[in-house]
Amino acid sequence: MLIHTGTPAPIDSFALGFDRRAGRLLRPSWIARTAARVRAHTLDRALMRGADLAGSSRLAARAAQLTDEHARQQIADSLDRVLHVPHDRRGRGRVTPSRRAVLTNEPELRELTALLRGSTPIYARGVAMLHALLTDGTGPVYTDPDGALLETRLQEAREAISQP
Numbered sequence: 078m079l080i081h082t083g084t085p086a087p088i089d090s091f092a093l094g095f096d097r098r099a100g101r102l103l104r105p106s107w108i109a110r111t112a113a114r115v116r117a118h119t120l121d122r123a124l125m126r127g128a129d130l131a132g133s134s135r136l137a138a139r140a141a142q143l144t145d146e147h148a149r150q151q152i153a154d155s156l157d158r159v160l161h162v163p164h165d166r167r168g169r170g171r172v173t174p175s176r177r178a179v180l181t182n183e184p185e186l187r188e189l190t191a192l193l194r195g196s197t198p199i200y201a202r203g204v205a206m207l208h209a210l211l212t213d214g215t216g217p218v219y220t221d222p223d224g225a226l227l228e229t230r231l232q233e234a235r236e237a238i239s240q241p
Contacts, residue, residue, distance in 0.1 A: 078171055088202060090133045103176070106134065109134035109135050109137070109138040110209075112135045112138070114142070116135065116139075117139060117142075117180055120135060120139040121139065121143075121205040121208060121209060122205075122209075123136060123169070124139065124140060124201050124202050124205040125202060125205050125206055125209065125237075127202060130201075139201070140201035141201075143170065143201045143204040143205055143208065144183040144199055144200070144201050144204060148197070148204070149193045149194070149204070150193070150194070152193055152204065152207055152208060152211065153190045153194045155191060155211045156186055156190045156193070156207070156211070157190060159174045159179055159186065159211070159218060160179065160183060160186055160187065160190070161172045162174045162176060162179055163175035163176040163179050163180050171230055173219070175217075175218065175219060175220060175221050175222065175224070175227075177191075177222065177224055178217060178218065178219075178221040178222070178223070178224035178226075178227040179218075179224075179227075180224070181223065181224030181225075181227070181228065181233055182224050182227050182228050185228065185231045185232070185235070186231065187234060188219055188235075189207065189231065189234070189238075191233070192235075192238065193207075199238045200237060200238055200239070200240065200241055202237040202238070202241075203234045203235065203238025203239065204238060206230070206233060206234035206237055207234050207238070210227075210231075210234065216230075217230050
Protein backbone atom coordinates (compact mmCIF):
# COMPACT_ATOMS: atom_id res chain seq x y z
CA MET A 78 0.00 0.00 0.00
CA LEU A 79 1.28 3.47 -0.88
CA ILE A 80 1.00 6.25 1.66
CA HIS A 81 0.95 9.79 0.37
CA THR A 82 2.89 12.18 2.58
CA GLY A 83 2.12 15.28 0.57
CA THR A 84 5.69 16.01 -0.54
CA PRO A 85 6.79 14.27 -3.70
CA ALA A 86 10.31 12.84 -3.74
CA PRO A 87 12.57 14.36 -6.35
CA ILE A 88 13.02 12.13 -9.37
CA ASP A 89 16.77 12.74 -9.41
CA SER A 90 17.29 11.35 -5.93
CA PHE A 91 15.25 8.27 -6.82
CA ALA A 92 17.31 7.66 -9.96
CA LEU A 93 20.55 8.23 -8.09
CA GLY A 94 19.57 5.81 -5.33
CA PHE A 95 18.47 3.22 -7.88
CA ASP A 96 21.74 3.50 -9.81
CA ARG A 97 23.75 3.16 -6.61
CA ARG A 98 21.84 0.06 -5.51
CA ALA A 99 22.02 -1.49 -8.98
CA GLY A 100 25.78 -0.93 -9.07
CA ARG A 101 26.19 -2.70 -5.72
CA LEU A 102 24.09 -5.63 -6.88
CA LEU A 103 26.10 -6.07 -10.06
CA ARG A 104 29.52 -5.72 -8.40
CA PRO A 105 31.13 -9.00 -7.30
CA SER A 106 31.23 -9.54 -3.53
CA TRP A 107 34.35 -8.71 -1.54
CA ILE A 108 34.94 -12.44 -1.12
CA ALA A 109 34.91 -12.93 -4.90
CA ARG A 110 37.18 -9.90 -5.40
CA THR A 111 39.66 -11.16 -2.79
CA ALA A 112 39.65 -14.67 -4.24
CA ALA A 113 40.21 -13.17 -7.70
CA ARG A 114 43.35 -11.41 -6.46
CA VAL A 115 44.69 -14.55 -4.78
CA ARG A 116 44.00 -16.74 -7.84
CA ALA A 117 44.77 -14.09 -10.47
CA HIS A 118 47.17 -16.24 -12.50
CA THR A 119 44.73 -19.17 -12.77
CA LEU A 120 41.80 -16.89 -13.57
CA ASP A 121 43.83 -15.01 -16.19
CA ARG A 122 44.56 -18.31 -17.96
CA ALA A 123 40.83 -19.11 -17.94
CA LEU A 124 40.05 -15.66 -19.37
CA MET A 125 42.66 -16.15 -22.10
CA ARG A 126 40.96 -19.41 -23.07
CA GLY A 127 37.66 -17.51 -23.40
CA ALA A 128 35.89 -18.74 -20.26
CA ASP A 129 32.35 -17.44 -19.69
CA LEU A 130 32.25 -14.73 -17.02
CA ALA A 131 28.65 -15.53 -16.15
CA GLY A 132 29.66 -18.90 -14.76
CA SER A 133 31.92 -17.64 -11.97
CA SER A 134 31.83 -14.66 -9.64
CA ARG A 135 35.62 -14.97 -9.22
CA LEU A 136 36.14 -14.83 -12.97
CA ALA A 137 33.83 -11.83 -13.23
CA ALA A 138 35.71 -10.14 -10.38
CA ARG A 139 39.07 -10.76 -12.08
CA ALA A 140 37.72 -9.40 -15.37
CA ALA A 141 36.56 -6.27 -13.54
CA GLN A 142 39.99 -5.90 -11.93
CA LEU A 143 41.80 -6.23 -15.26
CA THR A 144 39.64 -3.67 -17.03
CA ASP A 145 39.42 -1.01 -14.33
CA GLU A 146 41.27 2.26 -14.85
CA HIS A 147 44.06 1.46 -12.39
CA ALA A 148 44.95 -1.87 -14.03
CA ARG A 149 44.79 -0.31 -17.48
CA GLN A 150 47.29 2.34 -16.35
CA GLN A 151 49.61 -0.23 -14.78
CA ILE A 152 49.73 -2.38 -17.90
CA ALA A 153 50.20 0.69 -20.12
CA ASP A 154 53.08 1.79 -17.86
CA SER A 155 54.62 -1.69 -18.15
CA LEU A 156 54.37 -1.51 -21.94
CA ASP A 157 56.09 1.89 -21.80
CA ARG A 158 58.94 0.38 -19.77
CA VAL A 159 59.29 -2.40 -22.36
CA LEU A 160 59.42 0.23 -25.11
CA HIS A 161 62.30 2.03 -23.38
CA VAL A 162 64.49 -1.07 -23.05
CA PRO A 163 66.05 -0.93 -26.55
CA HIS A 164 67.25 2.62 -25.80
CA ASP A 165 68.52 1.86 -22.28
CA ARG A 166 71.87 0.07 -22.05
CA ARG A 167 71.55 -0.52 -18.28
CA GLY A 168 70.06 -3.94 -17.90
CA ARG A 169 72.78 -6.23 -16.84
CA GLY A 170 71.87 -8.60 -14.05
CA ARG A 171 68.14 -8.62 -14.69
CA VAL A 172 65.78 -10.16 -17.21
CA THR A 173 65.22 -7.65 -19.99
CA PRO A 174 62.95 -7.75 -23.01
CA SER A 175 64.39 -8.79 -26.35
CA ARG A 176 65.59 -5.58 -27.98
CA ARG A 177 64.98 -6.82 -31.51
CA ALA A 178 61.47 -8.09 -30.69
CA VAL A 179 60.54 -4.78 -29.08
CA LEU A 180 61.96 -2.66 -31.91
CA THR A 181 60.21 -4.81 -34.52
CA ASN A 182 56.87 -4.45 -32.73
CA GLU A 183 57.21 -0.89 -31.45
CA PRO A 184 54.24 0.53 -33.42
CA GLU A 185 51.87 -2.19 -32.15
CA LEU A 186 53.14 -1.79 -28.58
CA ARG A 187 52.53 1.98 -28.78
CA GLU A 188 49.02 1.47 -30.16
CA LEU A 189 48.16 -0.95 -27.36
CA THR A 190 49.52 1.50 -24.80
CA ALA A 191 47.34 4.27 -26.22
CA LEU A 192 44.31 1.97 -26.27
CA LEU A 193 44.80 1.09 -22.60
CA ARG A 194 45.19 4.76 -21.66
CA GLY A 195 42.09 5.76 -23.63
CA SER A 196 38.48 5.59 -22.55
CA THR A 197 37.39 2.99 -25.11
CA PRO A 198 35.79 -0.05 -23.46
CA ILE A 199 38.09 -3.05 -23.55
CA TYR A 200 37.66 -6.76 -22.92
CA ALA A 201 39.37 -8.64 -20.12
CA ARG A 202 40.55 -11.51 -22.32
CA GLY A 203 42.93 -9.23 -24.23
CA VAL A 204 44.14 -7.49 -21.08
CA ALA A 205 44.87 -10.89 -19.52
CA MET A 206 46.89 -11.78 -22.63
CA LEU A 207 48.93 -8.58 -22.34
CA HIS A 208 49.46 -9.12 -18.62
CA ALA A 209 50.74 -12.64 -19.31
CA LEU A 210 53.08 -11.41 -22.04
CA LEU A 211 54.57 -8.84 -19.68
CA THR A 212 54.97 -11.11 -16.67
CA ASP A 213 56.19 -14.33 -18.31
CA GLY A 214 59.98 -14.10 -18.35
CA THR A 215 60.15 -17.07 -20.73
CA GLY A 216 57.61 -15.61 -23.17
CA PRO A 217 58.13 -13.83 -26.49
CA VAL A 218 58.63 -10.36 -24.98
CA TYR A 219 61.83 -11.66 -23.41
CA THR A 220 62.96 -14.56 -25.63
CA ASP A 221 61.76 -13.91 -29.20
CA PRO A 222 64.93 -13.43 -31.26
CA ASP A 223 63.34 -11.67 -34.24
CA GLY A 224 59.94 -10.42 -33.02
CA ALA A 225 57.76 -12.69 -35.18
CA LEU A 226 56.21 -14.61 -32.30
CA LEU A 227 55.70 -11.42 -30.29
CA GLU A 228 53.97 -9.87 -33.29
CA THR A 229 51.54 -12.81 -33.42
CA ARG A 230 50.82 -12.62 -29.67
CA LEU A 231 50.29 -8.85 -29.79
CA GLN A 232 47.86 -9.20 -32.70
CA GLU A 233 45.93 -11.87 -30.79
CA ALA A 234 45.80 -9.62 -27.71
CA ARG A 235 44.72 -6.65 -29.84
CA GLU A 236 41.84 -8.63 -31.35
CA ALA A 237 40.79 -10.00 -27.95
CA ILE A 238 40.93 -6.59 -26.29
CA SER A 239 38.59 -5.11 -28.89
CA GLN A 240 35.95 -7.82 -29.15
CA PRO A 241 34.26 -10.28 -26.79
